[in-house]
Amino acid sequence: xxxxxxxxxxxxxxxxxxxxxxxxxxxxxxxxxxxxxxxxxxxxxxxxxxxxxxxxxxxxxxxxxxxxxxxxxxxxxxxxxxxxxxxxxxxxxxxxxxxxxxxxxxxxxxxxxxxxxxxxxxxxxxxxxxxxxxxxxxxxxxxxxxxxxxxxxxxxxxxxxxxxxxxxxxxxxxxxxxxxxxxxxxxxxxxxxxxxxxxxxxxxxxxxxxxxxxxxxxxxxxxxxxxxxxxxxxxxxxxxxxxxxxxxxxxxxxxxxxxxxxxxxxxxxxxxxxxxxxxxxxxxxxxxxxxxxxxxxxxxxxxxxxxxxxxxxxxxxxxxxxxxxxxxxxxxxxxxxxxxxxxxxxxxxxxxxxxxxxxxxxxxxxxxxxxxxxxx
Amino acid sequence: xxxxxxxxxxxxxxxxxxxxxxxxxxxxxxxxxxxxxxxxxxxxxxxxxxxxxxxxxxxxxxxxxxxxxxxxxxxxxxxxxxxxxxxxxxxxxxxx
Ligand code: SF4
Numbered sequence: 228x229x230x231x232x233x234x235x236x237x238x239x240x241x242x243x244x245x246x247x248x249x250x251x252x253x254x255x256x257x258x259x260x261x262x263x264x265x266x267x268x269x270x271x272x273x274x275x276x277x278x279x280x281x282x283x284x285x286x287x288x289x290x291x292x293x294x295x296x297x298x299x300x301x302x303x304x305x306x307x308x309x310x311x312x313x314x315x316x317x318x319x320x321x322x323x324x325x326x327x328x329x330x331x332x333x334x335x336x337x338x339x340x341x342x343x344x345x346x347x348x349x350x351x352x353x354x355x356x357x358x359x360x361x362x363x364x365x366x367x368x369x370x371x372x373x374x375x376x377x378x379x380x381x382x383x384x385x386x387x388x389x390x391x392x393x394x395x396x397x398x399x400x401x402x403x404x405x406x407x408x409x410x411x412x413x414x415x416x417x418x419x420x421x422x423x424x425x426x427x428x429x430x431x432x433x434x435x436x437x438x439x440x441x442x443x444x445x446x447x448x449x450x451x452x453x454x455x456x457x458x459x460x461x462x463x464x465x466x467x468x469x470x471x472x473x474x475x476x477x478x479x480x481x482x483x484x485x486x487x488x489x490x491x492x493x494x495x496x497x498x499x500x501x502x503x504x505x506x507x508x509x510x511x512x513x514x515x516x517x518x519x520x521x522x523x524x525x526x527x528x529x530x531x532x533x534x535x536x537x538x539x540x541x542x543x544x545x546x547x548x549x550x551x552x553x554x555x556x557x558x559x560x561x562x563x564x565x566x567x568x569x570x571x572x573x574x575x576x577x578x579x580x581x582x583x584x585x586x587x588x589x590x591x592x593x594x595x596x597x598x599x600x601x602x603x
Numbered sequence: 604x605x606x607x608x609x610x611x612x613x614x615x616x617x618x619x620x621x622x623x624x625x626x627x628x629x630x631x632x633x634x635x636x637x638x639x640x641x642x643x644x645x646x647x648x649x650x651x652x653x654x655x656x657x658x659x660x661x662x663x664x665x666x667x668x669x670x671x672x673x674x675x676x677x678x679x680x681x682x683x684x685x686x687x688x689x690x691x692x693x694x695x696x697x698x699x
Contacts, residue, residue, distance in 0.1 A: 265606050269672070292605065319654070320686050346686035347655025349635065369654075372605050375638055376656040424607055427651070427659045450606065451668055479665050480651065486658065489638045580605060 236453070243456040244278040250463040257283045258415065259462055260552050262405060263422035264291030264580025265450050271589040273452040283459065286414075286552030289404045290422050292369040293321045293578035294550060295505045298538035300397055301327030304366045307395060307531045308332075308340040315358065317351040318366035320344045321578050326571060328538035348380035348394075355384070355392035364527045366395045371428040374398040374516060375489035378496040381518070381525050395527040396517050399503065401425050402433050403514035407505075409441050413553055418462040420455065421447040423477045430485025431473050438471045449477040496522050506574055507540065507547025546573035549582050556586040563587060606673065607651040607658065608687065609666035610634060612644060623657070625650065628670070632687060652687075 251257065261267055267287050270276070276285065289295055305327060308316035316332070323332045323344060336342040345351050348365050355363035367377040377394060384392045401422060408414060421434055426447045434445045444465040448458035458476045465472060475481055496519060503515030518526035540546065543561045548554035556562055556575065566572040568584050575581035579588070610625030610632065621637035623644065636644060636657045644650075649666040650657035661669070 263605070320682055344686065349655050369605070372607075372658070373654050375658070376635075376654045379635065379637055379656065424605055424651075424653065424658070450672055480659055480661055482659075486638060488640075489658065492638065 239453055240278055240456055243453065243460055247278075247283065247456065247460050247463060248280045250460070250467050251280055251282050252467075255282060257417045257463065257466070258286060258552075259283070259418050259420060259459060260286050260288045260408065260416050261420040261448070261455070262288035262290040262401065263420070263425070263448075264294070264578065264582070264585070265423065266420055266448060266455060267291075267582050268580055268585045268589075269450050269452055269455055271585045274589075275452060275455055278456060279459065283463075285420075285459075286416075287549065287556075287582040288408065288419075288552060289505065289508060289550045290370070290401065290425070291575070291578050291580045291582075292373070292399065293325060294546065294574040294581045295399060295404070295508065296322075296325060296368060296397060296574060297504045297506045298327045298540065299504065299534075299536055301325055301331065302329050302538060303533040303535060304364075304395055305329060305332065305335045305340070306534050307364050307527055308335055308342050310531050311362075312341075313361050314341065315354060315361050315363045316340065316342045316366060317345045317354060317363060318342070319346075319368065322366060322368060324571060325574055325577050328536075348377050349383070352380050352384055352389065352392055355389055356387075359391060362391050362393070362530075364393050364395055364531075366397065368397045370399055370401050370422070370425045371489075371493070372424045374497065375428060375486070375492045378492040381496045381522055382492065384525060385522065390524070393525050393527040393530050394518065396497065398497065398516040399505065400499070400514055400516065401429070403511050404505065404508070405434075405437065407508055407511045407514070408551060409437065409443070411551060414551055416443060416552075417466060418443050418471075419445040420458050420462070421445045421473075423447060423449050423454075423481060426475075426477070426481040426485070428486050428489045431475050431481065431483050432485075434473045438473050442471045444471045445473050447473070447475045447477050447481050449480065495519075504537065505550075507544075507550045509547075541572055544573040546575045546583075549573075549575050556583040559583070605653070607653045607669070608673065608684070609649055609661060609669045610652050610657075611666070612646055612648045612650065615644060615646060616641060625652065625657070627652070627687065628684065 351365035446458040446461045497516040499513045502512045545559040571577045575583035610627040614624035623636045
């Protein structure tokens with residue numbers, strides 16, 4: 228347990244905090260984006276801003292898969308579930324409350340659709356095996372952390388010749404999301420805290436263009452409070468020394484070259500889509516995965532008729548700005564009042580890794596104070 | 604879904620199967636280890652499990668730190684564990 232204690236040590240946090248402060252140039256403002264929702268969670272839960280000087284600001288990125296699912300895709304999934312009574316739609320629990328234009332999965336379920344929560348795509352495959360006379364669809368979401376699992380499950384279905392299983396593929400890839408942020412005119416960033424677990428699959432190499440072409444350092448970061456602080460320190464060190472490189476703070480979990488088997492599984496089953504809509508960020512080219520022709524019989528998009536309608540986000544919703552790190556969650560007009568984890572208007576309030584939910588649950592704005600602020 | 608739950612390998616996959624048994628907070632679960640190099644898996648190793656698949660090997664200290672972090676998540680962690688315990692990957696698919 229020595230290691231754990233070390234990582235949780237408040238004293239070490241203070242030492243790092245002092246070192247961070249010492250590295251900051253007077254009069255300069257630093258803005259780093261934590262790409263991954265897991266980091267957002269750690270930062271709010273442990274109040275890490277308190278350990279950073281005011282000149283260092285952490286902003287949230289688009290790295291929560293639930294948060295970037297556009298409403299139209301939720302509606303498409305509901306349409307699949309309602310296509311006929313034979314259909315069983317399955318997805319991760321995180322998806323159940325995500326609002327679509329015509330309601331959430333929970334709403335559709337209450338209206339009679341057979342929608343089931345699963346822990347793993349393998350569970351969905353199993354439901355298919357147990358119900359040969361039904362059609363079982365797995366709504367797949369997630370970045371490269373979960374895409375290999377979907378791919379492996381499809382390979383398994385194919386190997387066993389299971390014909391009543393298909394995947395509604397909504398996997399997104401992290402690099403184009405980061406690139407879209409870098410190309411967006413309303414944000415000036417000094418560097419990135421790279422996502423820890425996506426990187427176990429893709430490794431650190433794919434980030435190199437960010438350092439080389441955009442001149443922004445990126446440090447792959449772990450999820451412990453000290454990991455985050457240490458990564459901020461590593462970013463500042465690079466800036467101080469005039470470097471912009473990709474560094475791996477989370478080397479104890481993230482191999483530099485990623486997981487070749489996982490990448491191979493994805494490549495076998497899926498290919499890049501020409502473009503995909505990200506909630507709040509719009510259409511981003513080559514930013515998501517679809518099933519390859521070889522696996523067409525497992526592709527729900529080819530089996531079912533989908534409305535495929537683009538649904539505009541509710542007017543009050545400012546998730547796009549939050550996902551780009553332009554707005555802090557509490558700056559959204561409906562934060563904590565009309566939009567809460569119980570009654571989410573936007574996706575960032577649904578997943579526990581969404582910036583709004585993380586801030587709502589751990590932020591200094593208690594429910595009461597938010598209401599007060601709204602009344603004032 | 605994205606954070607991953609650490610589990611300790613308590614049973615290695617049998618020949619030709621990708622399924623190992625891991626222990627997660629005292630409960631034995633089946634986990635697919637097809638994305639790891641099986642030759643290098645040993646009893647007592649720790650792996651990070653995402654949605655039923657072991658994605659990476661980690662050391663024991665990392666596992667303990669991650670579990671601690673997950674506990675701190677409260678409800679989100681409970682939901683994930685709950686989903687994991689309702690998942691029935693431990694029934695061998697082939698024998699169904
Ligand atoms: S408070 Fe709700 S609507 Fe506003 S940005 Fe957050 S999730 Fe979106």
